[in-house]
Amino acid sequence: MGLVGRHELRSLSAHLSRWQKIALGFAISLFLIYATAPYDGSLRAFFRFQHSVAQNYYQGQHPSDGWLYRRQRYPLDADKDIGLIIKTGYGTKHRMPLALRALSNESFFADVLVVQDFPVIPEQKQYNLTNGKAVDIVDILGWNLKRGALKGREHLERIYKYKNLADAVEAEEWVLSEGLGKAIGWELDAMKFLPALEYAWNTLPKKKWYVMLDDDTYVIKNTLSLLLGHLNFGQPHYLGNPVGDYKGRFPHGGSSVILSGATLRNLFEWHPEIVAEANLESPFAIWGDKLLSTTLMKVAIYLDETYRRFFNGEHPWMTRLWADRLCLPIMGFHGLGERQIMEQVGEVFKDPKGPVLWSSVAKIYGVPDYQKFIDVPIRPNMNYVGRLDEQVTMVENVARAEDCFDICDGHSTVCMAWVYDPAIKRCDLAPWAILGDLADGRFSGVNGKLGKRLVERCHGPS
Structure with missing residues (x-):
């Protein structure tokens, strides 16, 4: 700093009262502590949470939707620029054809990857969208084990459970497989998130955006296109429906999770050691969506709650139409595990003519x-x-x-x-x-x- 700069600082200091100097020193100290704190530390998490609370309150008091219909700075072709990753398990595999048909009904023909927790069986080697486009399937837990990402964890109970299920499926013991799949499905699901994203990043053509959803979740193409066209896919983005306290804020997986291509590049190409640690942690994780969130925190990518009002974690009849989001497009629905419900949603939202607003859901259902x-x-x-x-x-x-x-x-x-x-x-x-x-x-x-x-x-x- 030059003489002029030091002189200006001395001059400013001379005009401050004692209490103002104390307040300024406290503010500078707080900033330095925050700046040097770990990305995933409690201090940063606390301040992020308080900022999200304040932002959410303001958005609730002053809802705005006009910005959505201004010129998009980053327009996209949903079929080409979005990669869909759908998680399924042995106990819920029957949902997949219905989920894919529902997406096809709204002419959503993106590249789709189905990730599951059991070996691919002969009659299931390939799914197709209704336009004939092939859908890739991978046993993501088997892939992660085979490549050594879980080395040293093979003796753990959750890994044994996966191997028992895999053995039963390969031996065509369908009754045993069904029982195991239903009993341990939630445990194995927690291990899918990170390897599923990494597999998609390495095998699908590079995308601007990646959307991860469950096999009982339905996403609306027009809402994705309308929202994401305003966001820079070249920047790290991580969007979803927030749950959890400030120590581990994460998006509800059933409401769908959206990540930009820049986020996946940052994680899988620039920080493979962080990914390796997370894979070793996955056999202990209770929620895979939380593990994904805490892993991204380590590379300074946090859940952006600005767009939380687009996401919905309920099926249509239980969807809460909040007063502060009636004018916004709805991202989709969750909890469509029963055959008739997924089929119905696929028919109701077939070939939408424009954005599906929260307020229009009631009208659509009469x-x-x-x-x-x-x-x-x-x-x-x-x-x-x-x-x-x-x-x-x-x-x-x-x-x-x-x-x-x-x-x-x-x-x-x-x-x-x-x-x-x-x-x-x-x-x-x-x-x-x-x-x-x-x-x-x-x-x-x-x-x-x-x-x-x-x-x-x-x-x-x-």
């Missing part, structure tokens, strides 16, 4: 619009709140359903739906609404005034 809830606000034997959690406000000793409706109407900015149980005289208020569930003896409704006001503010494609 639920009355907000004006009809204004006209007839109380519906018997229905529940538009669904599953309760800590964000539901419970009001006790409410005499009538009409009183419950009035309470919701009085909370016109935070109550999206209400349900009243006359047996216990309780009124539950939620900041979301579901499409509606049958509930004998209860009364429920949707805040039509709030919903109508919110959707009237939505933008859309020009």
